[in-house]
Amino acid sequence: MKHPGVDGALARPADTARDPSVPRHVAIIMDGNRRWAAQRALPQMMGHASGARRIRPLVERCMAVGVECLTLFAFSTENWRRPQDEVSGLTKLFLRYLRKEAGDLHARGIRLKIIGDVSKFDKPLCQLFDEVEHLTHENTGLTLAVAVNYGGRWDMVRAMQRWMAANPGSSPDAFDEDALQPYLSTAGLPDPDLLIRTGGEVRVSNFMLWQMAYTEMYFTETLFPAFSVQRLDESLVWFAGRNRRFGASDPPPREPGLRASA
Numbered sequence: 001m002k003h004p005g006v007d008g009a010l011a012r013p014a015d016t017a018r019d020p021s022v023p024r025h026v027a028i029i030m031d032g033n034r035r036w037a038a039q040r041a042l043p044q045m046m047g048h049a050s051g052a053r054r055i056r057p058l059v060e061r062c063m064a065v066g067v068e069c070l071t072l073f074a075f076s077t078e079n080w081r082r083p084q085d086e087v088s089g090l091t092k093l094f095l096r097y098l099r100k101e102a103g104d105l106h107a108r109g110i111r112l113k114i115i116g117d118v119s120k121f122d123k124p125l126c127q128l129f130d131e132v133e134h135l136t137h138e139n140t141g142l143t144l145a146v147a148v149n150y151g152g153r154w155d156m157v158r159a160m161q162r163w164m165a166a167n168p169g170s171s172p173d174a175f176d177e178d179a180l181q182p183y184l185s186t187a188g189l190p191d192p193d194l195l196i197r198t199g200g201e202v203r204v205s206n207f208m209l210w211q212m213a214y215t216e217m218y219f220t221e222t223l224f225p226a227f228s229v230q231r232l233d234e235s236l237v238w239f240a241g242r243n244r245r246f247g248a249s250d251p252p253p254r255e256p257g258l259r260a261s262a
Helices: 004-011 035-040 044-053 056-065 077-081 084-107 123-137 152-166 177-183 229-240
Strands: 024-029 070-076 110-115 143-152 194-197 215-221
Touching: 004 024, 004 194, 035 044, 044 056, 044 084, 044 215, 056 084, 056 110, 056 229, 070 077, 070 084, 077 084, 077 143, 077 215, 110 123, 215 229
Parallel strands: 024 070, 024 194, 070 143, 110 143, 194 215
Antiparallel strands: none
8 A cells, every 4th residue: 555655755865854654663562363263263472472573664664654653562560460371472472572573673674662561571581671672772763662561550650659769759739741751661662652452452552651642543344464564554544634723723623533433
């Protein structure tokens, strides 16, 4: 699928103004892996593995059209409630994926950023997170942020705690939105312009609650293992048609388009 905003970004000179029809930051809630597997009478981990294989082409497409940051919601603070064998399988999948993809991420100039409380994961995985972040931290291409053991409420509480520790005895009057920003796990990243949730659910599930105050939200019935580059382009076309007014009265709103078909 082509449209001037998405595919025009490929030919845009580097020194021209950024095309506002292309989101700087895309966030994806990757939902539907288990249902995809169940529909095919496959083990749940086959669904998660199939979803993981979707990530590389989505990253490549985001880079091609000029998206600066892609955030993937990989594991929430609530996901610890799932069966232990599934949680264990997911952590092993994280290990395999990062070991396989780290070199390619670096070669492509992609910077990896892990957001969330990684302290609850086993030491080998925490070490790998640190190693790949360090390997890629000077890269200037797309930032791939992976949210693991992440929750929006956790992020805000932790940011407030960090601010208080850094400013002991400060008056509450000294605290405002700008003061909180550097202490969020997403410090240094733009707020998401576009949220995509696959799998048919219409909620944000405690994801980036502070950061998504003005995010455009696109919900699709497509399960994540079936979320192709074509489906991503459909979401980008939808985003390009939005009038982002940020509270202003002009221009007039377009027709709503929150939900996409499978």
